[in-house]
Amino acid sequence: MPSNHLIVLPSSPAASESYSAADEEIGQGISLAQENLLRQQKPDGHWCGELLVDSTLCSDYVVFMHWCGEVDAHLQRRCVRHILKRQLPDGGWNIYHGGPSEINASVKAYFALKLAGCSVDAPFMQEARATIMRLGGIPQMNTFSKLYLALVGVFPWKYLPAIPIEMVLLPSWAPFHIYKMSSWSRAMLIPLSIINHFKPTRILAGEKQLHELYPLGTEQADLRLPRSEKFWTWRNFFLRLDDTFKFLQPLRIGLLRQRAMEAAEQWMLERIREGSDGLAAVYPAMLNSMIALRALGYSKTNPVYAKAENDFAGLFVDDPEDFRIQPCLSPVWDTAITIIAL
Structure with a gap:
């Protein structure tokens, strides 16, 4: 005993x-x-701790500022310090503490630093580039990361999966509809469908491009997602379905597309306005919603966009020594867990 x-x-x-x-x-x-x-208990009784993640959030935000053409120099410098502080000895960046260099995080960090004015000849940039190429370069990134590159003309839209906005009109009895997705996925996908429709692209100056991160160059390389060797696989099925969507997309059946666009916009607005802390209150959906709003023509001073931007700023951790961006706030989780612990 x-x-x-x-x-x-x-x-x-x-x-x-x-x-x-x-x-x-x-x-x-x-x-x-x-x-x-x-x-740490808040005045109204709840708890909410900081959610620590990797450098990709600051990297994406730098790209977003350049896509908007509205760069906050002070915030950009703070993001640069955040990114450099997390560079690994081999030159790359990871996506979890103690993990190895990861291609998406590394390309995003390198790109953000380059946009912010860091010289590609600086030793830390050379080391980053070597690690990125060792990991396969931009072609090995996931499609979500490639979309942010497409927004600034660094990756071709034609190689990204189509996201038909008409899906928002599918009825609840259909085999697939938006409410068969998780809340987080739904909030990600609907703004992305608006972005995919408009493909709002800001072409960067030549010196800001990322040609050096394509092992075979951008002209010769086949950047399509590879198919499986077997004819019938789920991967090949969805890739062929994507080909079909892309074939139909230029047709843009007028009334149906317009109705879907209005429905998607309204769905998004209802979840951004007062009573919300941002679309799904999670970083990717909130950032995508700001891009989608701009694509729809909402100006920076529009009250809806201003609220979305203010909600997004609520994810910032204003540490003078190490500025950070949280992926979300978690008062419900943290309060429940803390009460159980106490």
Whole structure:
């Protein structure tokens, strides 16, 4: 039988481990943890801790500012410091603490630094470029990351999956409709369908392009998503479906497309206006919604866009030593978990 000074941890039948701790030490630890949690309680009673993630959020935001043509120089400098602080010894960037260099995070970081004015000849940029090329370059990025590159003319739209906006009109009895997706996915996809329709592109100056991150160049390379070797696979099915959507997209059946556009816009507006902390209150959907609003013609001073922008700024962590952007706020999770712990 274990003594009163042992904490027995759950274990598999094959192994059993226990850690020795005095009752007094355990009590002190619990008291300190309780005091710390109570200090962090908000005036109205809830808790909300910071959600720490990788450098991609700051990288994407720099690209967004350049796409808008509205660069906040101070914020950009803070984003640059954030990105450089997280560069790994091999020159790349990871997507989780202690992880290896990852292609999407590395390309995004390199691009943000280049847009911000960092010289491609700087040692840290050369190291980043070498790691990116070792990982396969831009062709190895995921389609979501490539879309942000397409917005500034760095990746061809024709190689991105089509997102037919008409999906918003599908009825609930259809095999597929937007409410069969998770809330997070739905909030991502509807703004993306608007973006995919307009393809709002700002062409950057030649020195800001990313030709150096294409192993075979941008003209000769086949940048389509590769098909499976077998004829019938789910991958090939969806790629052929995408080909069909792209074939039909130029037709833009007038009334149907217009009705779908209005429905998608209204769906988005209802979830951005007062009573919301932003579309789905999550970074990708909120950023996509701002891009979609601009594509729809909403100006920076439009009240709807101004609120979306203000909600997005609510994700900023204004640390003078290390500016950060959170992917979302989590008061419900944090409050529930803290109450259980206390």
